Amino acid sequence: MSDDQPHDPEQNTQSEPLSRAIGDRYLTYALSTIMNRALPDARDGLKPVHRRILYAMRELRLSPTGAFRKSAKITGDVMGNYHPHGDAAIYDAMARLAQDFAMRYPLVDGQGNFGNIDGDNPAAARYTEARLAQASEALMDGLTEDSVDFRPNYDGTLTEPVVLPSAFPNLLANGASGIAVGMATNIPPHNLHELIDACLHLIKTPEARDDTIAALVKGPDFPTGGVLVESAESIAETYRVGRGAFRLRAKWEQENLERGQWQIIVTEIPYQVQKSKLIERLAELIQTKRIPILADVRDESAEDIRIVLEPRARNVDPEQLMAALFRVSDLEIRFNLNMNVLIDGRVPKVCSLKEVLRAFLDHRREVLVRRANYRLDKIAARLEVLEGYLIAYLNLDRVIEIIRYEDDPKAVMIAEFKLSDVQVEAILNMRLRALRKLEEIELRTERDNLLAEREGLQAMLDSDVLQWAKISDQLKEVRNLFGKSSPEGQRRTVINNDAEDIAPIDMDAMIEREPLTVILSKMGWIRAMKGNQPLDAEQKFRDGDGPGLAIHAETTDKLMIFASNGRFYTLPANNLPSGRGLGEPLRLMIDLPNEAEVVTMFPWRDGQKYLVASKVGDGFVVGAADILAQTKTGKQVLNGDALLCKPVAGDHIAVVGTNRKMLVFPLDDLPEMSRGKGVRLQKFGSGGGLVAPDTLSDATFITLAEGLSWPMGGGKTRTESDLSEWLGKRAGAGRMAPRGFPRDNRFA
Known part of the structure; x- marks a missing residue:
């Protein structure tokens, strides 16, 4: 700490609102993630880690025709020189560049186990070797000719390219994916031949319509092939807005x-x-x-x-x-397109296909101009040396005399022949064998060629037309290397614009219809036995378990489970475990919370209506279509602590509470709902002190003219024909149940 700073920490502290402090720091992190990690550059289609891997391999001279090097060596160089992150992350990124099932045009040539389409991971970096692929050479062509800017690496000891020259639109050719803060990108691979055709058309017609570009780039071309099932109009619209999805089939x-x-x-x-x-x-x-x-x-x-x-x-x-x-x-997926990329390496933007190609072409033009200027500087330096050589040849005897006898030959030659310092140094460093007459002729020829080349480069720099013509020639050369003329350049993904969806078949109709007896134990183990077994037949259960619910069903049925949390769950009856064993836990088949219990179980019937009621006496009627669940989490229907669910029948409903008071009221008084708490069925007291409040005990449907019947035991049944004493309005308190009504306050 310097002497002019206060040593007291409190005097060195600045106060600011927490929201501003967090916001500023989070914004910094978000921008760093967006620009330096997640989003690719529209110019070369690479993220920083991929760019650094390729550049480090180039510095190691791992050319496509050279020897392989251990991946651990490459990963170490990338991590130590350019990318100060984990070696596992770097190796995973490099391995993906070598996977021919992930990259349409692999940028790394791998030797060894780099993973496979089964999902197996690559071997450890010490076991695999790699070198650059031919496509990478095209991406870095002209890198040493001042074609792009360089910046210091993370510790300032080396420099790295900000972007690669990129001789082809790698962003679209190989695709990209990434998740940043608040934004993401997902771009599928495309066919390079089609991309270059679109670029050439865009050069000829800068104002080309999006539909025309989409007609040239017919759709994604995935390395694993497949069939793209999308209409041409849908593909064109997706490319126009830069967002959408492609349906891909096996x-x-x-x-x-x-x-x-x-x-x-x-x-x-x-x-x-x-x-x-x-x-x-x-x-x-x-x-x-x-x-x-x-x-x-x-x-x-x-x-x-x-x-x-x-x-x-x-x-x-x-x-x-x-x-x-x-x-x-x-076997069929939807590949989402989100063409969110960095324009000029700085601005994230969701681009159309045309905008991405335009960004690439503008980059190629800048690379062309910079390489031309770099070449002009080299030509000027060489011409200066050649002019000095020719002057020396014209005055060869005098030059030799000066070199032999003068104490400062350099100064004498500069004064006598009006040479520059560079020219004199070149003459003094000339070999004696270069004094042949033939060498002079070669120098004059070289000078003439350089003058012609300089004239051509200058003309190109002065003409936009010549610049775009040169870019077109370069793109055609790349197309000849990686286009349809090569086996790897053929389109792999078939595009079916006219595919029609096959009408769905009724899977239930394909199931053989057989009777079943479904048994649910007290502890929640479920199984299905073939045939209609007696529901009261003795069954085997696990130790500590016992009988719970048992119903008759068929293999084509949908089994409905109603739980105390008010949710309905659906299970196909043909998927239930065999009755030969002791069953499987129901909670593994549906997402039934531990605190919830099964209230009832029944086969679903289309058009049937059901009464659902809670313990506090609220309920309503729900249709069969509203209880059918599509997922394991079930479908919430009744809000409250569920007590019962019964199929609707008859014209009246009878309810009884734990206080043994019974109420009968018309079925029409109940509303039909798809979800909710329902209405009050019967009024109960609130208890008080140590007395528990009365709750609903049971409900049943009756036909008023036939009365109410209940079992008496011993196979006998009692019927109360005159129910006028208990007949009332919904939500009434009711009257004490008839003499002989079951002590458990249940109708059956």
């Missing part, structure tokens, strides 16, 4: 077998889908019988992908089978 074919049998062979899967997880998902669909028309799945992949799908029967329509699989598995 590529498949039907393979015929003997005796009329057939199977489906999947040869290409969607981009960024891990094959191993896809196989697991398909196997899960078979195990849970969600796609009952699918019998088996096998992975017979070697170098190429070959996933075999066997149908349940040969009369299954393969189009219908694949349509069903597209809906429930990653």
Whole structure:
């Protein structure tokens, strides 16, 4: 600490509002993340870590035709010289640049295990080797010719390029993805031949319409192939606004077998889908019988992908089978496009396809001009030396005499021949073998060639037309290297603009209809036994467990679970565990909270209505369509502590509370709702002191003319025909239940 600063910390402290302090620091962090980590540069399509990896490999002279070096060495150089972050993050970034299933045009040539499409991770950096790929040379062509700016590295000991010269639009060719603070980017790979065609058209017609550009760039071209199922209008609109989504499907074919049998062979899967997880998902669909028309799945992949799908029967329509699989598995995905990039390395912006190509072309023009100026400076320096050589040849004897006899030959030659310091130094450093007559002729030829080259460069710098013509020639050279003329340049993703969605098939119709007896134990273990077993039959349970609920159903039914938290859960009956065992926990199949209990269980019936009621005596009628849940989390219907759910029947409803008071009122007094608390069914006292408040005990539907019946035991039933004493309005207190009514205050 310097002497002029106070030593008391309190005198060295500045106060500012916490919100401003946090805001300023968070803004600094956000800008750093956006510019230096997450978003790619529109000019070369690279993030700083990728740019530094390629530059460090170039400094190590790892050319595409040279030897490989250990990845650990490359990672160490990148981390020590340019990118002071974790070596694991650097190696992961480098490994992705070498993956031909992740990069459309890999920038790194890897040797060893760099991961695979199954999702396996690359081997450790000490086991793999790498060098630059040919595409990387095109990205860095002219880097030493002052084509881009350089900046100091993190510790100021070296310099690194701010951006690469980039001979092709790498941002679109290889795509990019990243998440920053408050923004993200996701750009798919494209075909380089189509991109260069669009660039050439944009050079000829700077005001070209977005639709014209989209017609040249037909859509993404993923390294893993697949089928793009989008209309041309949708693709053009997505490229115009820079946001949207592409629907990508696996590529498949039907393979015929003997005796009329057939199977489906999947040869290409969607981009960024891990094959191993896809196989697991398909196997899960078979195990849970969600796609009952699918019998088996096998992975017979070697170098190429070959996933075999066997149908349940040969009369299954393969189009219908694949349509069903597209809906429930990653055989079809939606790849979201968000063309959020850094313009000129500084401004994040969501760009259209045309704007991204324009940013690349403007960058190429700047690179061209800077390289031309750099070359002009080199030509001027060389011409100066050549002029000095020619003067020396014309006065060769005098030059030799000066060198032999003068004490300061440099000063004498400058004074006598009007030479510059650079020219004299070149003459004094000339070898004796260069004094041949032939060398003089070569120097004159070289001077004439340089003068012609300088004239051409100067003319190009003075003409926009010549500049764009030169850029066009450069792009055509790149197209010849990486375009359709090379095997790697052929389009891999098939675009199907006219694909029609196959009408969904009724999966329930594909399930064989069989009777079931569903048993739910007291501790929540569920199973399904074949056939309609007696509901009161003795069953085996785990130690400490016992009978809970048992119902008859069918394999085609949707099983509804109503819980005390007021939520309905849906389970396909054909997916229930077999009754041969002791079942599986229900809570593993649905997201039922630990504090919630199962109230009732029944098969869903279309058009049926149900009464739902809470313990405090509130309830309403809900339709079957409003209780069907689509997810494991269920569907919230009743707000409150649920007590019962019963199918609606008859014309009146009878309710009884724990105070043994019963009330009968018309069913029409109950509203039909899809969700809520409901209305009061019966009025209860609030208790008081140590007395618990009265609550609803049970409810049932009756036909008033037939009266109310309840079991008496011993197989006998009692019927109360005249219910006028208990008939009243909804929300009344009711009167004491009839003589002989069950002591548990339940109707059945």
